[in-house]
Amino acid sequence: MSMSPIIIALDFQTCQEALAFVDQFSTSQQLFVKVGMELFYREGTQILTQLKRRGCQIFLDLKLHDIPNTVFQSMKILSQLGIDMVTIHAAGGSKMIRAAHDGLIAGTTTGQTPKLLAVTQLTSISETDLHEELHIGLSLEESVLDLAKLAKNNGVDGVICAATEVNAIHQAVGRDFLCVTPGIRLPGQDHQDQKRVVSPSQAHTYGANYIVVGRAITKAPDKLTAFKEVQRNWDEG
Numbered sequence: 499m500s501m502s503p504i505i506i507a508l509d510f511q512t513c514q515e516a517l518a519f520v521d522q523f524s525t526s527q528q529l530f531v532k533v534g535m536e537l538f539y540r541e542g543t544q545i546l547t548q549l550k551r552r553g554c555q556i557f558l559d560l561k562l563h564d565i566p567n568t569v570f571q572s573m574k575i576l577s578q579l580g581i582d583m584v585t586i587h588a589a590g591g592s593k594m595i596r597a598a599h600d601g602l603i604a605g606t607t608t609g610q611t612p613k614l615l616a617v618t619q620l621t622s623i624s625e626t627d628l629h630e631e632l633h634i635g636l637s638l639e640e641s642v643l644d645l646a647k648l649a650k651n652n653g654v655d656g657v658i659c660a661a662t663e664v665n666a667i668h669q670a671v672g673r674d675f676l677c678v679t680p681g682i683r684l685p686g687q688d689h690q691d692q693k694r695v696v697s698p699s700q701a702h703t704y705g706a707n708y709i710v711v712g713r714a715i716t717k718a719p720d721k722l723t724a725f726k727e728v729q730r731n732w733d734e735g
């Protein structure tokens with residue numbers, strides 16, 4: 499079955515809230531959901547079991563960033579959870595990235611490993627933040643491209659980036675390299691803590707393989723309608 503291009507970020511605090519959200523959708527619709535730190539730290543692997551029971555595809559977003567040995571050992575465990583995608587920070591460097599890749603392979607019991615994605619620069623970071631706080635003298639796009647190339651050269655399947663950076667990444671490292679893009683809002687919505695924001699249709703036009711959408715759906719008064727609106731907007735791109 500093909501994966502939905504819309505990944506819903508289940509940024510809820512409890513299993514109960516997350517499952518109540520998922521259970522509003524029809525069982526014939528396969529949802530692609532993201533479980534992040536907020537939910538996983540509280541609920542652990544039981545949330546993954548519950549979501550799989552409901553037929554969801556799962557992106558487990560823990561953004562590992564540690565020394566290579568720790569990342570290798572952690573990825574060995576994450577590889578066995580039956581998830582579809584997992585994240586690291588590309589800023590951890592080539593050895594850490596390679597350790598993540600190798601850990602996933604070392605841990606698999608089925609021969610299948612989750613797709614490994616590397617965060618480039620968070621979509622909450624602006625170019626001013628990059629220069630003035632992180633003291634990186636490159637433009638945002640140059641920095642994202644550098645990290646995408648580092649990730650690609652060390653076995654990663656794709657990156658998390660802003661949609662505006664997708665075209666340059668695909669040109670630099672190839673179109674089969676996945677670009678997963680958060681920082682998505684429907685036209686007119688508040689950007690909140692996101693800095694590099696586009697609409698679903700703009701992300702589609704830029705060539706994003708998947709969009710990650712959280713609050714635009716999960717905090718909407720009518721969540722089903724909001725999801726359909728995101729789908730409709732994506733289809734226009």
Ligand SMILES: O=C(O)c1cc(=O)[nH]c(=O)n1[C@@H]1O[C@H](COP(=O)(O)O)[C@@H](O)[C@H]1O
Binds near residue numbers: 559714
């Ligand atoms: O790795 C991510 O998913 C991620 C990377 C990034 O650069 N920016 C970003 O917003 N995210 C995640 O994408 C989701 C965006 O949520 P909303 O801003 O509510 O749509 C959150 O779960 C973030 O953790």
